[in-house]
Amino acid sequence: MLPRRHHRGSSVLLKSACCVTVILFLVFVLWSRRHHNLPSNLRTESDPQQDDSVGYRLYSGLARPRQPPHLTSLKLTPLVDYVADYSVDNVTQRPLDYFGTAQNPLKFHYMQKGYLYQFQWLSASPRIAYVPEFVSDEDCNEVLRLASSQLTRSLVEGVGIDAARTSSQTWLSVAFGIGKKLEQLAADLLHFPVGSCERIQVLRYQVGQFYKAHYDYFNPEFYGPQTSNRAVTVFVYLSDVEGGHTWFPNADGKLELEQQNFGGCKRGLLFRPKKRSAVVFYSMLPNGTFDEHSLHGGCPVTSGEKWAATLWFRVAT
Numbered sequence: 001m002l003p004r005r006h007h008r009g010s011s012v013l014l015k016s017a018c019c020v021t022v023i024l025f026l027v028f029v030l031w032s033r034r035h036h037n038l039p040s041n042l043r044t045e046s047d048p049q050q051d052d053s054v055g056y057r058l059y060s061g062l063a064r065p066r067q068p069p070h071l072t073s074l075k076l077t078p079l080v081d082y083v084a085d086y087s088v089d090n091v092t093q094r095p096l097d098y099f100g101t102a103q104n105p106l107k108f109h110y111m112q113k114g115y116l117y118q119f120q121w122l123s124a125s126p127r128i129a130y131v132p133e134f135v136s137d138e139d140c141n142e143v144l145r146l147a148s149s150q151l152t153r154s155l156v157e158g159v160g161i162d163a164a165r166t167s168s169q170t171w172l173s174v175a176f177g178i179g180k181k182l183e184q185l186a187a188d189l190l191h192f193p194v195g196s197c198e199r200i201q202v203l204r205y206q207v208g209q210f211y212k213a214h215y216d217y218f219n220p221e222f223y224g225p226q227t228s229n230r231a232v233t234v235f236v237y238l239s240d241v242e243g244g245h246t247w248f249p250n251a252d253g254k255l256e257l258e259q260q261n262f263g264g265c266k267r268g269l270l271f272r273p274k275k276r277s278a279v280v281f282y283s284m285l286p287n288g289t290f291d292e293h294s295l296h297g298g299c300p301v302t303s304g305e306k307w308a309a310t311l312w313f314r315v316a317t
């Protein structure tokens with residue numbers, strides 16, 4: 001009898017141990033599913049440790065990852081220009097359908113004219129990519145040196161001075177010097193021809209200054225017929241600052257216009273200004289029409305100065 005009792009006792013113990021292991025395993029699976037594919041710089045709204053120290057922040061509610069299975073092998077494999085392999089986008093003349101999402105960024109490196117880019121596709125609607133190191137520190141400083149003595153209050157196109165936009169700014173020619181270099185870098189990245197970039201806008205936001213959500217594209221409904229239009233914006237951060245995120249409220253898939261609501265900056269996708277990095281976003285859909293999801297703005301700066309350069313690339317319409 002004794003050995004049998006002993007046996008029963010140890011089997012109960014074994015069963016409990018199994019249960020505990022299964023429970024621990026389930027807890028681990030649930031935990032890792034929640035954190036799977038979330039890079040350390042990306043937190044969802046429900047995460048109390050919201051931290052965008054590396055550059056961008058995601059609020060929950062974005063569309064599910066839309067990554068074709070044949071692309072999984074592309075992630076983080078260096079030094080290959082994958083771009084050549086995929087179907088072409090009418091606006092950029094570059095391949096389409098290689099987007100990731102903010103939850104699951106599609107990251108790759110590629111060489112372009114001697115520059116090694118790390119490129120991350122974060123959103124398909126609107127189409128947004130992030131380039132963590134787009135320009136050098138020296139390039140940023142050179143733009144600031146040239147721009148800082150020439151600033152005037154920013155205007156809103158077709159309106160003039162407006163409470164929707166409170167920054168200061170100046171313009172850089174793309175014909176020579178650092179302006180030419182920036183255009184060349186961005187054109188190489190986008191595969192747009194040099195010459196399709198407008199003169200470069202250099203912006204300075206001081207504490208409390210912002211740019212309410214707007215479109216870069218000139219909608220012919222409001223601005224009349226356009227012979228060319230802004231297809232894509234390369235927004236380059238030239239300083240580190242607190243606040244001043246670039247905000248895409250409709251990157252959560254909902255088309256709610258928030259021009260009037262700067263209590264916003266709490267939905268969609270936000271990029272923390274990080275010196276040397278760039279956000280690339282498209283105002284046009286691949287078929288050349290206007291993308292309503294490309295609504296974006298600059299959130300108020302909370303400490304320091306936000307400096308940035310805007311490069312708008314146009315296509316004929």
Ligand SMILES: O=C(O)CCC(=O)C(=O)O
Binds near residue numbers: 244297298
């Ligand atoms: O300041 C920002 O983050 C956005 C600026 C912008 O949208 C623009 O220059 O068109």
Ligand SMILES: [Fe+2]
Binds near residue numbers: 214216
């Ligand atoms: Fe803009």
